[in-house]
Amino acid sequence: MSTPSRVITLTLDDREVGAHTDQTILEVARENGIVIPTLCHLEGLLPIGACRICLVEVVGSNKLLPACATKVTDGMRVITQSERLTRYRRRVVEFLFASGNHICAVCVSNHHCELQDMAVYTGMSHLTEPYRYPKLRVDASHERFVQDDNRCILCQRCVRVCAEIEGAHTWDVMGRGIEARVITDLNQPWGESDTCTSCSKCVQVCPTGALSIKGMAAAEMKKRKHFLAQYWTLKEEES
């Protein structure tokens, strides 16, 4: 059994705020109108702290901590904006761009992409490290959807929504480090998956153009994530 949640106070930047011990730094920040950028995190899915864009400083800790996956504690002093954080966050975005092949001009998600939004948010005007230009796979075997590894940032939203909400667990991650890829079933073509129900939840939550509806032209793919909110409202009503 987890210990029951208590009410505590902490400071976010220069503000003293109240919170519950079962909340994350991100949740408390959002409640108080403080913006912390996120990419892998999606409300309604379990946080995994994969992308590190939400890093914050906590006074007394020499490590930067992911706001989406760190619980608040009594008296905690959190810094959500600083030059150091801006620099780290921009680096995170740079690495994501460098490790795939992001040709925005011809991408289905151009102008509707959360990775692009993060480039804008962090003011990333160019890369300071060379691009990798890896040779990656496109899987168009599914009747209605396309998966393009070139645009995947390994946020694992697809993995989580499919397992946690749809209950199909079609997606998983194979390999480690820069070799890591998302796969369907036992690395079979998506179109041959026995578990996929073709619900399209993974496509809708994917922050980039890595998952899209077949037949979209550049800039046509707009994602809809509202079903997550609906799902959780239903859950709450049930309980």
Place this chain on the structure above:
Amino acid sequence: MKKTRVATVWLDGCSGCHMSFLDMDERILEIAPKIELVYSPLVDNKEFPEDVDVTIVEGAVSSEEDLHKIQKIRARTKILVALGDCAVTSNVPGMRNPFDTQAVLARAYLENAQENQHVPTDVIPPLLKRVRPINEVVKVDVFVPGCPPSADAIFFVVSELLEGRLPDLSERVKFG
């Protein structure tokens, strides 16, 4: 007042960034009296001049010719501006990078050609193994991403440079 010596260059790009430059419309008249256009695809001048204040480069570095050009340009320019996604990220020209150059040439000149199938050796400059954004080859002073960047962004950059300031584009980032 001494005019600012400006050059514009077109490497591996589609000319869209130059078009966007012209989309400034009447604001060009504001800028025109302050600059001396010393080199550009629109100016008949074969050799890139010495002592250029500002060079605006569209396009990525794709061939040995591009590489020699940009090195010479860098040596003769005070402020180098990378204009557009091709110059900043390698963009569409860079889509060939995961493949080797032989495969790319074969695709273009053999597989997709209906007549006269052969890979030219003298008309086109040798391709680099990888298409590079400009800053992977020489130092870039100002980055203006976008495919193309908006006329507003270009106007802002040029105006700032003409005032002797290095433009801060962190609030105006746009890719694609």
